[in-house]
Amino acid sequence: MRGLRTLSIATVAAIVAGVALVFFYAPLDADQGFIQKIFYLHVPLGIVALAGFMVAAVHAIRHLRSGDPIHDARSYVSIHISVIFGVAVLATGSIWARASWGKWWVWDEPTLVSFLIVFLLYATYYPLRYAIEDRDRQARYASVFAIMAGAFVPLNFLAVRLAESLLHPRVFATAEGGMPGPMWLTFLVSLAGIALLWLTLVRFELAAKDASAQLARLRRALEAPARAAPARRDLARSGAR
Amino acid sequence: MRAFSAILAKDLRVELRTLQSVPGMVLFAVTTFVLFRFGLDRTSLEGDLAAGVLLATVLFAAILAVNRLFVAERDQGGLDAIRLAPVDATSLLAAKATALVVYLLVLEAVTLPVFAVFFLDSWAALPPLMLVLVLADVGLAATGALISSLATGSRARDLLVPLVLLPLLVPLMIAAAGAAEPLLAAGGPEYGRVASWLAVLGLYDVVFLLVGYGVFDFVLED
Amino acid sequence: MDVPAVRLVGLWREFADRVVLQDVSVALPPGESLVVLGPNGAGKTTLLRILATLLRPSGGEASVLGCRLPREAWRARGRIGYVAHEPLLYRDLTVAENLRFHARLHGLQPAEAAEARIAELLERVGMAPRAGELARNLSAGMAQRVAVCRAVLHEPELLLLDEPHAHLDPEAGGLVEPLIAPGVARSRVTVTHDFRAGLAGGGRVLALGHGGSVAYEGPAEGLSTADAEAIYRETPR
Numbered sequence: 001m002r003g004l005r006t007l008s009i010a011t012v013a014a015i016v017a018g019v020a021l022v023f024f025y026a027p028l029d030a031d032q033g034f035i036q037k038i039f040y041l042h043v044p045l046g047i048v049a050l051a052g053f054m055v056a057a058v059h060a061i062r063h064l065r066s067g068d069p070i071h072d073a074r075s076y077v078s079i080h081i082s083v084i085f086g087v088a089v090l091a092t093g094s095i096w097a098r099a100s101w102g103k104w105w106v107w108d109e110p111t112l113v114s115f116l117i118v119f120l121l122y123a124t125y126y127p128l129r130y131a132i133e134d135r136d137r138q139a140r141y142a143s144v145f146a147i148m149a150g151a152f153v154p155l156n157f158l159a160v161r162l163a164e165s166l167l168h169p170r171v172f173a174t175a176e177g178g179m180p181g182p183m184w185l186t187f188l189v190s191l192a193g194i195a196l197l198w199l200t201l202v203r204f205e206l207a208a209k210d211a212s213a214q215l216a217r218l219r220r221a222l223e224a225p226a227r228a229a230p231a232r233r234d235l236a237r238s239g240a241r
Numbered sequence: 242m243r244a245f246s247a248i249l250a251k252d253l254r255v256e257l258r259t260l261q262s263v264p265g266m267v268l269f270a271v272t273t274f275v276l277f278r279f280g281l282d283r284t285s286l287e288g289d290l291a292a293g294v295l296l297a298t299v300l301f302a303a304i305l306a307v308n309r310l311f312v313a314e315r316d317q318g319g320l321d322a323i324r325l326a327p328v329d330a331t332s333l334l335a336a337k338a339t340a341l342v343v344y345l346l347v348l349e350a351v352t353l354p355v356f357a358v359f360f361l362d363s364w365a366a367l368p369p370l371m372l373v374l375v376l377a378d379v380g381l382a383a384t385g386a387l388i389s390s391l392a393t394g395s396r397a398r399d400l401l402v403p404l405v406l407l408p409l410l411v412p413l414m415i416a417a418a419g420a421a422e423p424l425l426a427a428g429g430p431e432y433g434r435v436a437s438w439l440a441v442l443g444l445y446d447v448v449f450l451l452v453g454y455g456v457f458d459f460v461l462e463d
Numbered sequence: 464m465d466v467p468a469v470r471l472v473g474l475w476r477e478f479a480d481r482v483v484l485q486d487v488s489v490a491l492p493p494g495e496s497l498v499v500l501g502p503n504g505a506g507k508t509t510l511l512r513i514l515a516t517l518l519r520p521s522g523g524e525a526s527v528l529g530c531r532l533p534r535e536a537w538r539a540r541g542r543i544g545y546v547a548h549e550p551l552l553y554r555d556l557t558v559a560e561n562l563r564f565h566a567r568l569h570g571l572q573p574a575e576a577a578e579a580r581i582a583e584l585l586e587r588v589g590m591a592p593r594a595g596e597l598a599r600n601l602s603a604g605m606a607q608r609v610a611v612c613r614a615v616l617h618e619p620e621l622l623l624l625d626e627p628h629a630h631l632d633p634e635a636g637g638l639v640e641p642l643i644a645p646g647v648a649r650s651r652v653t654v655t656h657d658f659r660a661g662l663a664g665g666g667r668v669l670a671l672g673h674g675g676s677v678a679y680e681g682p683a684e685g686l687s688t689a690d691a692e693a694i695y696r697e698t699p700r
Contacts, residue, residue: 064459121408128405131395135479137463141391144456145405148387151452152409155445159412162441163419220480247567255555318551321517322613326568327541462533463518 011200014193026186035099042092044194052082057150060143072139077205086119110164114157244328248336266302270352273298286360292421307385311393334457338382345378376442377417383449416441466529468650473523484675496645496666499654506675507654515545544619550610554599569617584612603630622651658691
């Protein structure tokens with residue numbers, strides 16, 4: 001896979017740099033202490049996961065317009081990795097809540113709550129796909145879902161924000177306004193590292209699917225050489241799993 | 242337009258003749274009110290609790306109808322017949338969504354008074370509440386019809402619909418409850434923040450109507 | 464040069480890695496009749512559904528009434544009549560209501576003309592007394608007759624018939640046949656199990672073998688009964 005090695009190296013570099021900055025450079029928070037540093041993991045994970053869902057919606061639109069299964073594969077993998085990152089967002093958010101407020105979950109942090117809802121929605125992507133047997137229709141319906149869910153994400157954030165802001169002021173006021181210089185730098189490097197990690201994982205999974213699809217095709221060709229072979233089929237015809 | 246009215250008229254005629262959705266929804270809603278009365282151990286509701294009970298019940302009752310929306314088309318070949326005709330795919334979606342709105346309006350017309358009799362001290366909130374419900378119904382119908390069409394072609398469709406639809410409806414629920422809560426306040430309806438919530442509801446409706454319009458062609462093709 | 468009613472070149476179709484139609488090529492001049500023969504599972508119904516624009520081809524070229532599939536399928540809709548395995552009738556509507564619904568979908572105007580056409584068709588297949596009957600109460604034969612009415616209601620240029628005589632006794636079959644005969648402005652593709660009747664009708668024949676490949680394509684006279692039997696006898700792979 002071209003570029004995958006470069007990408008992986010860049011990812012490792014960014015993550016190492018980020019970790020170094022987090023532990024040795026970023027200032028210690030007066031109120032929350034050391035545990036506040038989980039912010040550098042939690043927020044970038046959240047931003048990248050959400051961006052990933054948007055990317056998946058774009059791939060889905062391209063899939064519907066072109067019918068090319070490669071876009072469906074990209075959409076599927078984008079959602080897959082973003083959902084995994086989503087679990088990490090919820091876990092780190094919960095740890096942060098526990099450390100800051102003594103409870104494992106807080107309802108008055110709108111970003112965390114919206115994320116929970118978004119996660120619950122995208123988790124239904126899998127049962128939806130598995131429930132449809134015909135592969136073409138499965139891919140098409142999955143793309144329709146990805147587009148609906150992509151439209152849903154901003155609406156959801158708006159609604160949850162509105163609900164909370166009318167009742168409670170923002171409690172984790174770190175991500176906007178008032179972040180000192182060293183925090184910004186650390187945050188940006190962490191964000192870059194997580195984004196590169198997402199890209200690398202997506203590329204890896206796509207490469208793995210391509211390989212298994214080629215393997216399946218070879219196997220089929222070996223088992224039925226007499227049958228007239230239709231034109232070359234693309235990766236996700238056999239590999240959207 | 243002509244296909245839209247033909248399909249809508251057909252659906253309403255079938256529903257009137259077979260009564261397979263609306264009576265079930267009404268019964269379900271009233272029973273759910275009773276469940277809430279005991280589950281919450283309350284005989285009167287106001288404000289946020291009233292809004293929550295009412296909207297959650299309407300939502301779950303809607304799912305009963307959503308499940309059934311495309312079944313006749315798939316099982317009795319109606320989908321083929323409609324696709325064979327020179328009609329726009331979106332007419333079908335619009336007709337189904339409109340039928341769902343009609344069922345929900347009938348549901349609310351019957352169960353709102355029941356809700357008021359069970360739990361409310363005054364009926365003053367009911368008229369403005371209907372407006373909130375109408376906007377919520379449109380959103381419910383837009384997403385419900387779309388998800389129903391996705392699920393009808395699959396196994397376990399009865400499970401898939403609530404599973405996928407409920408998270409999608411959370412913003413709708415938030416906005417509708419946000420608008421309904423002050424209307425159901427103890428001292429009589431207050432109109433303070435209702436307008437902004439209605440705007441959010443309207444936005445939700447528009448977004449999902451547009452999404453449906455854009456993607457439904459791809460749902461029907463094979 | 465007349466536009467062929469149906470033109471397939473190297474058509475193939477697969478479902479979940481199983482190829483159901485392979486390399487099917489046939490051209491049907493307008494106003495003529497094509498009979499599609501083959502054993503169960505040969506892909507006959509799939510072929511018909513592709514021609515009806517209900518399924519997309521997986522590959523190859525396909526066009527009906529001069530419209531390339533799937534890109535121009537929308538131009539062919541409304542000019543095709545399709546009799547399927549199921550009657551495509553809503554069980555909770557009456558016969559007349561079903562036909563009226565289809566008339567509206569196909570934009571038959573004005574409403575009185577559509578009514579008259581519905582009445583005329585029902586009369587010709589002997590279903591006029593049952594116009595007010597719910598479709599769920601019809602026998603299979605009655606439903607089939609109404610299905611034929613549904614298919615020809617909008618006077619299509621291309622008729623696609625999947626076992627049109629299914630469930631019909633000879634008398635009912637006789638009532639239905641004039642409605643679905645090919646003609647000057649109408650071409651016809653018929654799928655049938657009964658290869659003897661299919662061959663006897665003349666016209667062109669497309670015989671599909673197991674796996675959806677073409678076993679024979681040409682005039683009906685060119686396929687002997689013995690050869691046709693052999694196609695049906697061939698064991699599936």
